[in-house]
Amino acid sequence: MAKRKPKLAVWKFASCDGCQLSLLDCEDELLAVAGAVDIAYFPEASSRMVKGPYDLSLVEGSITTPHDAERIQQVRQSSKHLVTIGACATAGGIQALRNFSDVKEFARIVYARPEYISTLARSTPIAEHVRVDFELRGCPINKHQLLEVINALLHGRKPNTPAHSVCVECKLRGNVCLMVAHGTPCLGPVTHAGCGALCPTYDRGCYGCFGPMETPNTGALNQQLVQLGMTPPEVMRVYRSFNAEAFRKESESHGE
Amino acid sequence: MSVPTDQPAIIERQHFQRLIDALIRKGYRVIGPVVRDGAIVYDELAALDDLPQGWTDEQDGGVYRLKRRADDALFGYAVGPHSWKKFLHPPHLRLWQARRNADGAEFTAETEPPPRFAFIGVRSCELHAIAIQDKVFLQGSYVDPTYQARREQAFIVAVNCGQAGGTCFCVSMNTGPQATFGFDLALTEVIEGDRHYFVAEAGTDRGAELLRELSARQAGDEERRQAAQTVARTAQQMGRTMDTHDIKALLYRNHEHPRWDDVANRCLTCANCTMVCPTCFCTTVEDTTNLTGEHAERWRRWDSCFTLDFSYIHGGSVRVSTKARYRQWMTHKLASWIDQFGTSGCVGCGRCITWCPVGIDITEEVRAIRESEAEQ
Ligand code: SF4
Ligand code: SF4
Ligand code: SF4
Ligand code: SF4
Numbered sequence: 001m002a003k004r005k006p007k008l009a010v011w012k013f014a015s016c017d018g019c020q021l022s023l024l025d026c027e028d029e030l031l032a033v034a035g036a037v038d039i040a041y042f043p044e045a046s047s048r049m050v051k052g053p054y055d056l057s058l059v060e061g062s063i064t065t066p067h068d069a070e071r072i073q074q075v076r077q078s079s080k081h082l083v084t085i086g087a088c089a090t091a092g093g094i095q096a097l098r099n100f101s102d103v104k105e106f107a108r109i110v111y112a113r114p115e116y117i118s119t120l121a122r123s124t125p126i127a128e129h130v131r132v133d134f135e136l137r138g139c140p141i142n143k144h145q146l147l148e149v150i151n152a153l154l155h156g157r158k159p160n161t162p163a164h165s166v167c168v169e170c171k172l173r174g175n176v177c178l179m180v181a182h183g184t185p186c187l188g189p190v191t192h193a194g195c196g197a198l199c200p201t202y203d204r205g206c207y208g209c210f211g212p213m214e215t216p217n218t219g220a221l222n223q224q225l226v227q228l229g230m231t232p233p234e235v236m237r238v239y240r241s242f243n244a245e246a247f248r249k250e251s252e253s254h255g256e
Numbered sequence: 257m258s259v260p261t262d263q264p265a266i267i268e269r270q271h272f273q274r275l276i277d278a279l280i281r282k283g284y285r286v287i288g289p290v291v292r293d294g295a296i297v298y299d300e301l302a303a304l305d306d307l308p309q310g311w312t313d314e315q316d317g318g319v320y321r322l323k324r325r326a327d328d329a330l331f332g333y334a335v336g337p338h339s340w341k342k343f344l345h346p347p348h349l350r351l352w353q354a355r356r357n358a359d360g361a362e363f364t365a366e367t368e369p370p371p372r373f374a375f376i377g378v379r380s381c382e383l384h385a386i387a388i389q390d391k392v393f394l395q396g397s398y399v400d401p402t403y404q405a406r407r408e409q410a411f412i413v414a415v416n417c418g419q420a421g422g423t424c425f426c427v428s429m430n431t432g433p434q435a436t437f438g439f440d441l442a443l444t445e446v447i448e449g450d451r452h453y454f455v456a457e458a459g460t461d462r463g464a465e466l467l468r469e470l471s472a473r474q475a476g477d478e479e480r481r482q483a484a485q486t487v488a489r490t491a492q493q494m495g496r497t498m499d500t501h502d503i504k505a506l507l508y509r510n511h512e513h514p515r516w517d518d519v520a521n522r523c524l525t526c527a528n529c530t531m532v533c534p535t536c537f538c539t540t541v542e543d544t545t546n547l548t549g550e551h552a553e554r555w556r557r558w559d560s561c562f563t564l565d566f567s568y569i570h571g572g573s574v575r576v577s578t579k580a581r582y583r584q585w586m587t588h589k590l591a592s593w594i595d596q597f598g599t600s601g602c603v604g605c606g607r608c609i610t611w612c613p614v615g616i617d618i619t620e621e622v623r624a625i626r627e628s629e630a631e632q
Binding site: 029032033035036147148150151152154155157160162163164165167168171172174175176177179180181182183186188189190203213214215216217219220221223224 | 292293294295297318319320321322337338342347348521522523524525526527528531532542543544545546547548549557558560562563564565578610611613614
């Protein structure tokens, strides 16, 4: 007897589409995914749109408009499991930079007719609006982690997505530490693992795109960053990126 | 291991390639120091040119820099970010696979033949670290078969340190700089005027046999004296010291001490220190499935007492605070390890000091606690 395949939906809110693309980027595994689940709603990939309810909803993007604030409620209602994918959905994304200033002011400068712009004062993560079953980090997410989460949900097990530092992944790969050996500033020690230490592997300090690790000691790291030659405003700015809201405390402790 | 069989012999610098060739001929994967990404790491060697000729390192808390040497020494550096545990106790390892069948599941153990390694350039502190991991993996109630297979076959060419690193303290830990056991061959590199040679001492029969194959001639008195002097000089250069007197009791009686809060303010809980430590052995396991649920695998990977998952039991983590995690690590290394395995868990290699991004220094932390007692 054939088991009914779980129905998968992919939703987009305020975001760049990069995380959804990670799913399409699964190339080798995509057929297996399509075999294991019924991709019922995924406008980015297919015009076929099957109505809910869905067993698993992947949600990309943050909430930035009154309309989206309502839409996410409907998504939640029609989903058995809701997983947020990426820094926007999980932490508000780069667009949460608005949370640090006056969005009306931006609209006035940028748009000829600002009264046509319907937007919220803050960009907020999905979990501020509805219950979220699992949050997957990254800007963009790592496709292996996405597969792991889908896999784990399908088989009722815990996903292997450790919350320790990026440094652990760096060391597992045998990388030479950039901070220690080159004096390159790196956010790896305070950043959540998941990317496989992508940037340090290519000789770039970590930008913190997976957001804070389980117990980030940014105060101690910041002192080191300053020793390596960063100015306090630069330290503030490294935390004001994809996870600006999640790293709010750390950027605010390093003012102008 | 059997006692040294032969007198020390001489391998001329220009004949060093013969040693590598002989090991490759015997079927070993030869691993040794190579320069990569601004550090000296351990990787596969094919030729003499791969060795870090003329390079050295400057090390301090949180700082490592490659520097040119004034001479052409092949082993003129101290230990780097890698240790041999990466080969004997691999960071990722598949333990078994399972396939769903009519009766439930069918399990398959890993059957890959273990790699046969020859390590070139193993330092005395590292021999001690390997001996410590031998106790952990081979001498308890449960033997680790992966470690055992790799360890038993490994051919070890030790090198007596010709220069100590800025964070080394093997003299304090009684683990160096002279290799005294656990090697097949031990070399001392000597550069004197325009002479450049290695005084080689066999520690096992297979080491002695290799020396014979290389037709290495016996070392003269002067050459042996030069070698002894080189190591004695290194012993005088230790970048760090640690007073280990009564250290177990010292740490046990200072389980509560303000210094733990102090270090917790500085520690990032990033786990770098445990990853680079040549004796740290902890692992976790991860189970994976494929999408159809027909196939499952169990993987083992290095873990660290600095992660929250490490002490997670039903209901939460036992060591939530950074203080509890740092204290666990340092007390295990220097005190409870002695109760558990009969030796210190620290060999004074200095890696945890150099590779801590914020330069937390285990010797300083011990000193601070010790001195606070003296003040009382
Ligand atoms: S390079 Fe960055 S991520 Fe890698 S170990 Fe060093 S500090 Fe950590
Ligand atoms: S290293 Fe840091 S910035 Fe780079 S991908 Fe990973 S989390 Fe993102
Ligand atoms: S505790 Fe530090 S100095 Fe001691 S063996 Fe480990 S890495 Fe080396
Ligand atoms: S002591 Fe240093 S390397 Fe170890 S966890 Fe703390 S900050 Fe990281």
